[in-house]
Amino acid sequence: MAREKGCGLTVFPELSICGYPPRDLLEHKKFILDSETALESLMEMVPRDMGVICGIPYKREGGQGKGIYNSAVLFEGGKIIHVFHKRLLPSYDIFDETRYFENGEKSEVIRYKGLSFGITICEDIWSDPDVFPLATYSINPLQELSSQEAELFINISASPYETGKPAFRKNFISRLSAKYKRPFVYVNAVGGQDGIIFDGNSFAVTQDGIIISHARAFEEDMIVFDSSELKGDLHTEIYPLEEEIIKAIRLSLLDYMRRCGFKKVVLGLSGGVDSALTACISQMSLGKENVLCIIMPSPYTSMESIEDATALSRNLGIDFHIIPITDTMETYLNALSPVFSGRKPDTTEENIQARIRGNLLMAISNKFGHLVLSTGNKSELAVGYCTLYGDLSGGFALISDLPKTMVYRISRHINATYGNPIPERILTKAPSAELRPDQKDQDDLPPYAVLDAVIELYIEKSASMDEIISHGFDPEVVRRIIFMINRSEYKRRQAPPGPRITSKALGCGRRYPLSHSYHF
Amino acid sequence: MAREKGCGLTVFPELSICGYPPRDLLEHKKFILDSETALESLMEMVPRDMGVICGIPYKREGGQGKGIYNSAVLFEGGKIIHVFHKRLLPSYDIFDETRYFENGEKSEVIRYKGLSFGITICEDIWSDPDVFPLATYSINPLQELSSQEAELFINISASPYETGKPAFRKNFISRLSAKYKRPFVYVNAVGGQDGIIFDGNSFAVTQDGIIISHARAFEEDMIVFDSSELKGDLHTEIYPLEEEIIKAIRLSLLDYMRRCGFKKVVLGLSGGVDSALTACISQMSLGKENVLCIIMPSPYTSMESIEDATALSRNLGIDFHIIPITDTMETYLNALSPVFSGRKPDTTEENIQARIRGNLLMAISNKFGHLVLSTGNKSELAVGYCTLYGDLSGGFALISDLPKTMVYRISRHINATYGNPIPERILTKAPSAELRPDQKDQDDLPPYAVLDAVIELYIEKSASMDEIISHGFDPEVVRRIIFMINRSEYKRRQAPPGPRITSKALGCGRRYPLSHSYHF
16 A cells, blocks of 8 residues: 555654554463464565555564563565664553663664665653753663764654653654754654554654654554655544544544454442443444343432433433342342341442342353453542452453543533433532432532542652642642552552553552551 | 661661652652652751662653653762662563663762662663573673672662562572672562562572561561671571462552551452452451351352352351342343343343342442452453453452462461462362353353463463464464463453462553554
8 A cells, every 4th residue: 555655664663563562462472473474474564665664573582681672673675674673662651672682782873765764662762851851761772873873763663652742752852853854754653552542643844843744543544645745635623622532432442343253341330420430431432232231229319310311312212221229239238147146237338239240241241252341430430439359350440540630521521412312410410429319429529620630630640648738738638649559559459451542550560568657 | 666776877778768660750850859858857857877779750851851860879978979760671571671761871889888788770680681581671780780899789679579580589689689799788679569479578688699687578677787797687488489479469468558547348258269369368457357258149140159159158157149030130120021032041130140249249348448359260351251330340350360279278278378278169169250040150161270371471471363273272272272362451441450469460561552453
């Protein structure tokens, strides 16, 4: 296809041969061999005069250190004509590249089809202190390539999405181009991997830092960029943040399901906003025929909740069942009564309800093969306002990195943009887990606006308690939120993965001990 | 105490000030400051003329790279007189030191109280190609110290336990001493951290490689070593492997409970060997008054299983309750019948039973504050022969790194050594999950002897399918086991932590993607 459009060089993203991040699969010799075989197949498929750059784990011969590089190969006519090894290996947040790879040692300009260019891989460009003051590396590959008279820079990346990141990246690379006075081709991976989202958004900029060619976000795309005339395809679309997040979650869900072999999802609808949003995004992503909702009322479930959940299902055109849990609750309480005798009801009885619901969803998953989507938001997961093996049950936690305030914002956006599927009452009533009479979230938690602001400072910005208090929050409230966050690490350890949307999700990029007596 | 015994220098292990591994706590500036404060308090407590070496995360001033070192400080009289930074940072299996620390750049001999010695930290000594051919580092700090005329080597470590490791470590360091013709003082951490076990086993060897002083395993201990006369305390005890593993698990459990604030445990007794062993080790570790067992029979539970579980509880002197699950099972099946209509029973109904049991244990945990111990073994967890949110429920998975064959071996050892607490029938009957009529593990799984051998080759030795088959195993059986292992990664991701006993536990040192379509 690139050939038909007259291209001489096609560029694929970082580790495009095997996917990113392959994690400990990289420790299997066979995985490295199979990657080489996949590269050979690709070389056979490509027209003989087409140059291709792609990313692959590359075996390192002899010497000490790790046995592979994270590399870019340039091939043509069935032969590799250049190999470049990634020089800066990120080891923070979700990245573990020093676990697997050895650093590359040099950056050389390549002359190919009359063009001189320098290749860098992802992190390699995040080391220019003028443009990125947070850089922690003493090596600057772009500077080295620049001094070797590269006419063009090419970077292949697997750069994860987070809100604001696509714009930040464009601005950053525009500034690099302007600084070094070179056009820049930036090719990013696209796809979801266990909650990490690669948003695509590949582009090319002129030496003045102007974006002249741009690929789509959150889907595979091909753009043609003419490096001599400095022009190219512009597939840019403009949409609001709420829509960007929906697209990110959709991609993450679709790729998780595809790789695991799921066709349909099942989720519990409580009548609250979290499960409503989860249902909406599922239906928008998978189609109404692939979403099954289960409404599981207890004696504490209000009639309004059942009505709202039912109306939502009908609005979305999705199948639903109502399975009351009262009888099952009673048999648990009967069975436990000899052991519990004389003890007052507490959160134990609330958790039993949540766990019955989790079990029913898992039973439906076991019987029909649907993926269970858990419906908890980031605010709950952060402070542990959720039940292990209850509402935390599931294979994928669709909105687990959305703070509650963002859950409302996106729900309102969906109503405004997609014909009001969410009954208004879901958006206006006070949030409640409905696990005891007259329960309201705000009896157990600080107001969500405060909670979300403190969570953002503590988890995303790594602010200390004192720093957060200095923003003007009530010290007691801050102390209590931080205590709740740290006390509930064990719940998060056993929680399902979910799409990473913020700069610090409560998932694989945040790694705390479970058992420690340090209070911070 | 060291002072009273006439010591001039006291040596504590790696990161002894803050514990190992602190993980992302290291990213909090306050954690580093609090570690400094703790060091200052220690400096105040110690007699003024006592030298102390201890491990601490050490702030790095200026420059690029990570903001801290993993360091050893030597202090005396309230002042730090020497700081050494770890040079080789492990990044594999359970280790993530390149995520946090910058490499130290030099190794210098220290002269203190008339003695010249060189300090290394853990990994620093695992780089001598003569003694450790697997070494992957091009730097060899011991060689550097040796050429600087150190009279003695000191290594402070946080070296994790695995079966065989204490003996391997002693042999390894004896050979280093003999090669470099220096006495060697090796000080290892002791304690459990989220399943990682530091076994202590500190010791001193002569320049001929003979161990002349040795501290206890799996408990805090102090030994005095006279570096001029080359003699010291010998607290060595000899015990069989089964006993070593029991001690390792005990330490891991006690430290997990202490740090999390648990006093008692609760577990389900099925009448099978896994829960029997879990109950025995719990009782031996915590005392009979701190273990509560729950027997939860279903219609498929044999009378023998109830008798055996009851007899075991009585033999151990621990409290138990019998809570039948039949009524609860029925309410689940009734509730689901409209959705399941026309479908045949399958593993769905089996999982419901396992999940009811998990919920009952969690309810007791919620009501009384006991820690739920899950009772699954490594063989089951490897192939996914276990129920997520069912028997995988719990805060700590006590025998999750013991293959089934080792579960039997340790159970027989306990019977032989500690007065036959486990009814013989538990050890002789065919293992069964008892989730359907006449079910036997061996109907669903290959024989455990084969299964465990293949799991060891695949998971511990990283052997490929072809390599395993070349050992003489049935190719179809090997293929099926490997398929089951890879298919069940999602269960392990949501499983509780447990003591790491083998060289590769199914826990934090093994990091695979959940969703991928690679078959290996």
